[in-house]
Amino acid sequence: MRRVKVSNNVIRRMPRYLRKLDELAGHGINRISSSELGEQLGLTPSQIRQDFSCFGEFGQQGYGYNVHALREQIAAILGMDRGLNAVLIGVGNIGRALMDNFCFSAWGCNLLAAFDVNPELIGREFNGIHIYSMDDLAEYLKEHPTDLAVLTVPKESAIAVTDILTRNGIGAIWNFTNVDITGPNSSLIVENLHFSDSLLSLSYFISERKDEEAARAARVERQKNSSKK
């Protein structure tokens, strides 16, 4: 694939496009204009055309986008056709939730195995994924080329486990620990899942509504008072 340096914001919009296109396809829609797509996503048509232009020519003047073709192109941009291999480290609540409910394969990712230190978990399987001892991790990674590790260990172990992972050739981590694991001048790719960002956005929208309701109530009150005079 043609690689140009693409801004982080553009990259972050790609999964949103993908979700929207899946939704459109689910509703039997085969074709969409950039203005319609923009409207549904809260973006301008020119923003959308600009985003896609980072990766080549996708739409057709006057026709718009073919939903299925665009979906496949975005999936390829996102590396969903590469079959990246992942291991999961730490079968606590979050780890277990991902193993049980998150469909890695739907996103082009193979979850190969899980690792934990708890003897009661080692040797068990959840949803077809075997849980190995952390003691076997180095050996496992030697035998199974792995592209990324899902880090779902307790906070306290985050740094130590990251160290083990990088020493054994892991170059990318999907980090659920809320601990900053990017070492100085490390080439490690880290993607943090910040639950708090999502909660705070929600908190913003709730606050906005509360303020609007309070302003409306104050207006009504003022009108009542002025009509009394």
Add this chain to the structure above:
Amino acid sequence: MRRVKVSNNVIRRMPRYLRKLDELAGHGINRISSSELGEQLGLTPSQIRQDFSCFGEFGQQGYGYNVHALREQIAAILGMDRGLNAVLIGVGNIGRALMDNFCFSAWGCNLLAAFDVNPELIGREFNGIHIYSMDDLAEYLKEHPTDLAVLTVPKESAIAVTDILTRNGIGAIWNFTNVDITGPNSSLIVENLHFSDSLLSLSYFISERKDEEAARAARVERQKNSSKK
């Protein structure tokens, strides 16, 4: 607070600013220019000034931003000083992980109670949060004004539970179910946590690196071949 219509992208950047400012404060930094802040966040200084200008005047020409003051202003914008009340519905793996490890109070939110249908969970407490029966939800919400519900039920129950919540006055949902729960012309505020968006961004960065490495290897190969001639 002054309320103007602010774009979704600006709102979504606010939690990132907050995290960065907390990080700076943690390193003992009290003051930062918009260009330095921009550099650390991958944004232009004018973008940053524009974002903040949606909410008033924050920095000072020639001085930059006071890290602590800016942090408090952003926290207020995000509604973190409002003490929003939350209930959690569905004490499965994700629900349990949030109860045990996610510090709601750090983000200005009070997690009041949890609800489940499982008799083995009802009456128990995790991390000081009591688990009630779903049968008691309506009554509980009548007695405890609640701003949002954290939805961590299985996919199959997402729509039915949302219906119960909205009928009982819940106006905002933090949705972990990956099910689209926004009804037609509903005024419900829904914030979806999409794990897949995060994984796909990671997948993009891994793919980018793989392509760069392949291109580098091809270049070396070509050079070898041409020097043989």
